[in-house]
Amino acid sequence: MVNLEWIQDPGWQYLRLTDDVALKEQAMRKFDNKTHCWVPDPAEGFIIADISIVEGNNYTLTLPNGETRKVNKDETQEINPAKYEKTEDMANLTFLNEASVLHNLRQRYYGMMIYTYSGLFLVFINPYKMLPIYTDSVANMYVNRRRSEVPPHLFAVSDLAYRNMMGEKENQSMLITGESGAGKTENTKKVISYFARIGGAPKEQKSKKSVRFSDQIVLFAVILFYPFKTPQYILFLKQ
Numbered sequence: 001m002v003n004l005e006w007i008q009d010p011g012w013q014y015l016r017l018t019d020d021v022a023l024k025e026q027a028m029r030k031f032d033n034k035t036h037c038w039v040p041d042p043a044e045g046f047i048i049a050d051i052s053i054v055e056g057n058n059y060t061l062t063l064p065n066g067e068t069r070k071v072n073k074d075e076t077q078e079i080n081p082a083k084y085e086k087t088e089d090m091a092n093l094t095f096l097n098e099a100s101v102l103h104n105l106r107q108r109y110y111g112m113m114i115y116t117y118s119g120l121f122l123v124f125i126n127p128y129k130m131l132p133i134y135t136d137s138v139a140n141m142y143v144n145r146r147r148s149e150v151p152p153h154l155f156a157v158s159d160l161a162y163r164n165m166m167g168e169k170e171n172q173s174m175l176i177t178g179e180s181g182a183g184k185t186e187n188t189k190k191v192i193s194y195f196a197r198i199g200g201a202p203k204e205q206k207s208k209k210s211v212r213f214s215d216q217i218v219l220f221a222v223i224l225f226y227p228f229k230t231p232q233y234i235l236f237l238k239q
């Protein structure tokens, strides 16, 4: 059950589709894996083609531009049921293939939903513009909440790590990796400020004061970790 306050938050539209929008989008989809398939395309990666003729393993496809193409079934990839459009966790996909993963990430990115789970992993696509999804109100949605209760976000992963650390009294590690410019530094800063927020001040003081405190911790941590900055680095957090 989604909290009404959350839906009214300016960041919510970048976190989760409302049920009616999701249903509308699914209803608009006019293809399924019986009639259509993914086929490689040099410009788009994969495009959806209409399966016009099936002769054993040989398909005659009609492409979106009207051209026909004869392919072997092995060159095609299956399309997922409509209910998985913009799925929040790609581990749920019926057909976990490259085309479907790219399609899902792309569709979510068009909607500026930049975080998506793939099982235990969280995938981030850099929006190159500031979205209102790192605010105090959004962070508060994630405090002490299970992953299944809230939309995919770095804060959900951070909160789980924090709870594991407190519960198991064990160090936790997070691996943030990606190519240059992918957003590793920015995401690392967000993780650290989340920890500062939830661990840095008593509940009743979590207002402007804790934000200032978190800023100091972020600055300190960035100075500390900057010399070790490589495309792949691990951040260890100690209780």
Ligand SMILES: Nc1ncnc2c1ncn2[C@@H]1O[C@H](COP(=O)(O)OP(=O)(O)OP(=O)(O)O)[C@@H](O)[C@H]1O
Residues within 6 Å of the ligand: 126, 127, 128, 129, 130, 131, 178, 179, 180, 181, 182, 183, 184, 185, 186, 187, 230, 231
């Ligand atoms: N969450 C985000 N929201 C909006 N813009 C972002 C976000 N993360 C990164 N960016 C943008 O992308 C740019 C590059 O991000 P960042 O410096 O974190 O990449 P990086 O992976 O650490 O790169 P490098 O490995 O080259 O240091 C940032 O300057 C910022 O403009």
